[in-house]
Amino acid sequence: MTMQRLSGWGRTAWTVADVINTTDENIMRSTLASVGKRGAIARGLGRSYGAAAQNAGGTVVEITSEHDPMGIDAVLDPISGILDVASSVSLDSILRMCVPRGWFVPVTPGTRFVTIGGAIASDVHGKNHHFDGSFGQHVLSMTVMLSSGEIVELSPETNPAWFWATVGGMGLTGIVIRASLQMLRIESSQVRVETERLANFDAVCDAMSGDGEDDSYRYSVCWVDLLATGSSMGRGVLTRGDHASAAEVDNSDPLHYDPRLRVSAPGWVPNGLLNKLSIKAFNEAWYRKAPSKRHVGMESIPAFFHPLDGVNKWNRLYGPQGFIQYQFIVPLDRTDVLRKVIETFSSAGVASFLAVLKRMGPQNLAPLSFPTEGWTLTLDMAAGTKGLAELLASVDSMVLDAGGRHYLAKDSHVAPSAVRRGYPRFEEWMSTRDAMDPAGLWRSDLARRLGLVDPRRNS
Amino acid sequence: MKNGVGVAQNIVLFGGTSEIGQVILRRVVKPGVSRLVLVSRDIDAANRVSQELVGAHPELDVHHVRYEASDAASMEHVVAEVADSIGDIDIAIVAQGLLNEGADYYTNPADLVEMVNVNFTGEMVLLYALASRMRGQGYGKIVVLSSVAGERVRRGNPVYGATKAGLDGFALALDHELDGSGASVLVVRPGFVTTKMTTGMKKAPLSTNPEAVAQIVEKGIATDKKVVWAPAPLHWMFLILKNLPIAIWRRLPI
Numbered sequence: 167m168t169m170q171r172l173s174g175w176g177r178t179a180w181t182v183a184d185v186i187n188t189t190d191e192n193i194m195r196s197t198l199a200s201v202g203k204r205g206a207i208a209r210g211l212g213r214s215y216g217a218a219a220q221n222a223g224g225t226v227v228e229i230t231s232e233h234d235p236m237g238i239d240a241v242l243d244p245i246s247g248i249l250d251v252a253s254s255v256s257l258d259s260i261l262r263m264c265v266p267r268g269w270f271v272p273v274t275p276g277t278r279f280v281t282i283g284g285a286i287a288s289d290v291h292g293k294n295h296h297f298d299g300s301f302g303q304h305v306l307s308m309t310v311m312l313s314s315g316e317i318v319e320l321s322p323e324t325n326p327a328w329f330w331a332t333v334g335g336m337g338l339t340g341i342v343i344r345a346s347l348q349m350l351r352i353e354s355s356q357v358r359v360e361t362e363r364l365a366n367f368d369a370v371c372d373a374m375s376g377d378g379e380d381d382s383y384r385y386s387v388c389w390v391d392l393l394a395t396g397s398s399m400g401r402g403v404l405t406r407g408d409h410a411s412a413a414e415v416d417n418s419d420p421l422h423y424d425p426r427l428r429v430s431a432p433g434w435v436p437n438g439l440l441n442k443l444s445i446k447a448f449n450e451a452w453y454r455k456a457p458s459k460r461h462v463g464m465e466s467i468p469a470f471f472h473p474l475d476g477v478n479k480w481n482r483l484y485g486p487q488g489f490i491q492y493q494f495i496v497p498l499d500r501t502d503v504l505r506k507v508i509e510t511f512s513s514a515g516v517a518s519f520l521a522v523l524k525r526m527g528p529q530n531l532a533p534l535s536f537p538t539e540g541w542t543l544t545l546d547m548a549a550g551t552k553g554l555a556e557l558l559a560s561v562d563s564m565v566l567d568a569g570g571r572h573y574l575a576k577d578s579h580v581a582p583s584a585v586r587r588g589y590p591r592f593e594e595w596m597s598t599r600d601a602m603d604p605a606g607l608w609r610s611d612l613a614r615r616l617g618l619v620d621p622r623r624n625s
Numbered sequence: 626m627k628n629g630v631g632v633a634q635n636i637v638l639f640g641g642t643s644e645i646g647q648v649i650l651r652r653v654v655k656p657g658v659s660r661l662v663l664v665s666r667d668i669d670a671a672n673r674v675s676q677e678l679v680g681a682h683p684e685l686d687v688h689h690v691r692y693e694a695s696d697a698a699s700m701e702h703v704v705a706e707v708a709d710s711i712g713d714i715d716i717a718i719v720a721q722g723l724l725n726e727g728a729d730y731y732t733n734p735a736d737l738v739e740m741v742n743v744n745f746t747g748e749m750v751l752l753y754a755l756a757s758r759m760r761g762q763g764y765g766k767i768v769v770l771s772s773v774a775g776e777r778v779r780r781g782n783p784v785y786g787a788t789k790a791g792l793d794g795f796a797l798a799l800d801h802e803l804d805g806s807g808a809s810v811l812v813v814r815p816g817f818v819t820t821k822m823t824t825g826m827k828k829a830p831l832s833t834n835p836e837a838v839a840q841i842v843e844k845g846i847a848t849d850k851k852v853v854w855a856p857a858p859l860h861w862m863f864l865i866l867k868n869l870p871i872a873i874w875r876r877l878p879i
Binding site: 169171174176178179180181182183204215216217221222223224487488490549550554555556558559578579581582611614615 | 626628630631634655657659684713761762763805806847848
């Protein structure tokens with residue numbers, strides 16, 4: 167074990183913990199047996215933006231297998247497409263293994279550098295949420311190590327309460343050891359993408375609304391220019407598509423997959439490089455680059471699903487003070503709130519390099535799963551932005567008053583009350599959690615800040 | 626816990642009635658701060674301070690702890706009492722201190738002992754107790770109100786200058802010692818600050834006010850600085866003053 171300074175992907179709120187890197191169940195078990203009163207939490211590739219996978223003054227069990235000389239611990243049934251995989255394995259490794267064989271992950275977030283354990287604990291979603299739901303809905307079963315060291319098998323059939331408390335449970339119910347996933351059959355590694363430029367916020371909402379044609383696309387997401395004002399406020403570029411058939415791909419090897427990293431962000435980027443001016447210029451160029459008329463083209467899996475993964479360590483672009491990502495959801499009929507939030511950010515001059523709007527499908531059975539029917543907006547901003555705490559607090563109230571909620575895997579600032587208001591089944595989750603972990607061993611910085619664990623126990 | 630936008634949930638002020646301390650609180654208490662502890666000798670006076678803050682932040686949960694800043698032996702217990710009431714200490718602002726400008730230590734040596742106990746001995750033991758707790762937490766920030774008076778001790782108030790010189794050196798070394806623990810110390814070196822402590826005194830060059838100091842402290846916490854000067858140009862002024870030959874230093878009207 168070594169003392170290590172950790173943060174999330176946003177590189178804010180660093181704390182120090184005892185970190186042990188292992189995929190060995192016996193080592194995990196003996197580590198848990200010797201954990202002190204500040205508890206333990208599992209960590210994967212550290213892609214959640216806030217403090218979900220760090221534990222100040224406690225223990226962090228880092229479970230990754232990126233450099234395992236034995237290769238990846240996963241078995242794919244080529245007939246059923248069921249993948250039996252260790253929690254340490256990343257979506258990146260799975261895609262490398264499975265895409266050439268004609269299988270795709272059922273759900274991928276904007277980065278493929280997440281582990282299976284992290285994907286389940288955050289119940290990640292992707293551009294297909296309105297079509298396929300979130301990650302946990304494709305998990306057939308999983309094994310979980312409880313704080314006692316005991317390993318239990320959970321599935322929606324055998325132990326639904328514990329299974330769904332673990333899906334989206336932010337690692338606070340136990341350590342996911344293995345999972346069995348239903349993969350998606352694909353004929354090619356290309357995505358047929360329709361790109362459309364939309365002149366303002368109303369056009370964006372119309373194009374993505376459920377009454378429109380959006381439901382006929384498996385993948386759909388809209389990039390929004392938060393710095394555009396006046397009549398072009400909320401303008402965007404909508405991209406929608408589905409996996410291309412083999413016949414559509416003009417290639418002798420339609421399943422060829424080569425996700426090479428292109429460049430690395432340097433380590434010396436100063437605070438403030440991504441500022442209002444540079445982002446405004448980028449947004450303008452990005453918007454103009456998109457065709458003004460609907461355009462259909464082919465894109466590779468990395469280009470369509472993981473564009474940011476092309477830049478290794480892109481989180482450094484915000485400089486040493488780091489950045490925060492803000493993602494919330496409001497019900498479908500509350501586009502007024504969405505508009506108000508966008509106006510609030512753009513009039514405060516908050517520059518967001520990435521702002522993405524998506525219409526989500528129905529909520530699954532997990533009490534702490536973020537996606538629910540509605541509009542989700544995701545934006546990121548420099549953590550050092552002046553007056554950010556006050557600005558976000560006012561936006562938080564708008565979101566919560568409208569019956570919305572915040573995504574815990576990205577959260578880095580909301581108040582404890584935001585979880586209780588945003589997630590009506592929170593108390594139910596807490597009691598399941600307490601039953602799974604009577605010793606109160608699991609804790610993370612996120613859990614401490616939001617009171618996701620019993621505050622009377624230790625600290 | 627601290628959050629991603631630089632807001633700490635649990636803040637403690639030692640020297641709960643200190644004017645600079647209060648002004649710093651007004652700046653660092655913002656949405657996201659949930660618990661505040663004022664540690665002071667006079668709880669009634671500290672209560673008046675907290676009422677104003679609660680007025681501006683109704684969700685704020687305020688606790689009071691009584692202590693004697695000169696009582697070094699009690700510090701460990703005081704810090705434990707604070708932690709019992711709020712859990713982790715995210716930011717501790719240590720603003721206890723006496724100035725005793727114009728005191729005559731020849732006739733009142735007891736005043737000298739009292740000042741050393743408050744400004745140096747008591748505070749040093751307090752800082753150790755805080756550092757030990759924050760080391761266990763894996764994070765935490767201690768803000769120490771030092772003074773430029775410790776940079777080069779002047780004839781006008783030698784005991785004050787000497788306590789600040791000692792405290793400042795100790796605090797910097799403590800931060801060094803905490804390296805890698807997640808906890809850290811911010812040393813604040815204000816120049817002449819116009820407060821009730823300095824009423825009636827002649828203003829020194831580059832004098833400042835509590836609001837300006839608080840602003841600098843807030844920024845120093847956010848950017849994880851080791852030392853901040855208030856105002857910033859004092860840094861350069863003292864680089865010169867510190868290195869003046871004694872003969873010249875003694876001729877300066879300060």
